[in-house]
Amino acid sequence: MSFSDVIAQHRAKGILSRAIANERVSHAYLFSGPPGVGKEALAIEFAKALYCTGAGEKPCDACSSCRRIRSFQHPDFRFIFPSSAKNVEEERAVLDSVMANPYSRRKPWATPTIGIEQIREIRHTSTLRPMEGRRVVILAEADKMTIPAANSLLKILEEPPATMYLILTASQVNSMLPTILSRCQEIRLSPLPDNEMEWTLIEKKEVEPLRAQLISRVSQGSYTRALEWLDESYSERRENVIGFLRCCLKDVKSQIELVEQWLREYDKKIIKDILNLALLWFRDAMILTAAPLSENLVNIDQLETVEKFVGAFESIDFEKAFTEIENSVHMIDRNVQINLILIVLMIKLRQTLKLKGRQK
Numbered sequence: 086m087s088f089s090d091v092i093a094q095h096r097a098k099g100i101l102s103r104a105i106a107n108e109r110v111s112h113a114y115l116f117s118g119p120p121g122v123g124k125e126a127l128a129i130e131f132a133k134a135l136y137c138t139g140a141g142e143k144p145c146d147a148c149s150s151c152r153r154i155r156s157f158q159h160p161d162f163r164f165i166f167p168s169s170a171k172n173v174e175e176e177r178a179v180l181d182s183v184m185a186n187p188y189s190r191r192k193p194w195a196t197p198t199i200g201i202e203q204i205r206e207i208r209h210t211s212t213l214r215p216m217e218g219r220r221v222v223i224l225a226e227a228d229k230m231t232i233p234a235a236n237s238l239l240k241i242l243e244e245p246p247a248t249m250y251l252i253l254t255a256s257q258v259n260s261m262l263p264t265i266l267s268r269c270q271e272i273r274l275s276p277l278p279d280n281e282m283e284w285t286l287i288e289k290k291e292v293e294p295l296r297a298q299l300i301s302r303v304s305q306g307s308y309t310r311a312l313e314w315l316d317e318s319y320s321e322r323r324e325n326v327i328g329f330l331r332c333c334l335k336d337v338k339s340q341i342e343l344v345e346q347w348l349r350e351y352d353k354k355i356i357k358d359i360l361n362l363a364l365l366w367f368r369d370a371m372i373l374t375a376a377p378l379s380e381n382l383v384n385i386d387q388l389e390t391v392e393k394f395v396g397a398f399e400s401i402d403f404e405k406a407f408t409e410i411e412n413s414v415h416m417i418d419r420n421v422q423i424n425l426i427l428i429v430l431m432i433k434l435r436q437t438l439k440l441k442g443r444q445k
């Protein structure tokens with residue numbers, strides 16, 4: 086089957102396959118959608134399909150063109166991505182990671198951008214005749230273009246050469262120039278369904294079925310996140326969540342101790358992971374409160390613990406809990422002091438939990 090390296094996204098694959106079959110391919114596409122759903126994987130498969138010389142469905146994955154795209158050795162194919170200081174070795178390592186698995190491209194820089202010199206290079210090559218009939222350029226995370234880069238790209242989009250195909254990918258479409266958006270055919274990718282992600286983890290990563298189910302649910306539609314969770318100790322993070330919630334009910338001294346311990350042991354990303362898992366924990370608790378026999382829980386293997394949690398309180402203000410946790414995650418992103426954020430969050434969460442038989 087074609088596009089077999091892309092998980093789910095059947096609608097998008099259908100549109101692109103038909104465009105190729107009917108020879109009605111646009112010169113500029115924008116693959117949009119949340120992080121980790123396979124925008125870059127689909128872009129690479131589509132590039133293969135554009136060059137594929139195999140008979141039948143494209144890409145065939147067997148012809149010389151398909152194989153050269155797969156190994157990034159096709160002379161007319163380019164994969165551009167945001168980077169920081171020009172470092173050929175680092176950039177090579179990033180491309181290697183995409184080649185190995187387009188769902189887990191390495192991102193070694195803190196705030197990388199696509200700069201004007203990267204677009205100038207595309208503009209320059211766009212004036213040259215491609216070696217093999219057409220040129221395909223993938224611009225990954227096009228929403229990370231600087232303003233000069235975006236303006237320069239616009240010049241290409243205004244009059245794209247007949248032999249050139251641009252595939253942009255972006256998760257923050259709102260931050261892109263409307264003039265660029267209006268010149269691209271947008272194809273929206275959706276979060277991956279749990280069952281397809283689960284199947285992929287079992288088939289391709291040989292993950293045990295129960296763990297695959299857990300990781301799929303906790304990854305919320307992002308296969309990239311699922312791959313990260315495979316490496317990280319998910320159970321330990323969840324223990325952190327349970328510990329954090331217990332601590333909300335304790336005295337200030339214990340709360341400060343917990344926060345100090347976290348700051349010693351964990352970086353910002355891990356703390357955000359824990360808070361995001363806490364969101365899922367509250368979500369499960371809310372589902373259980375509404376329907377005691379639900380199969381939709383993320384923490385399916387911890388049914389008893391979630392039940393106990395729900396049972397311990399007369400009521401839980403879920404809306405407030407969601408808002409407070411989400412606010413805290415945003416504040417961590419905005420570099421507010423983490424110890425303050427966590428202490429305040431514990432106090433706020435304490436207010437959302439009404440213990441049985443006691444005043445709030």
Ligand SMILES: [Zn+2]
Binds near residue numbers: 139145146147149151
């Ligand atoms: Zn092929």
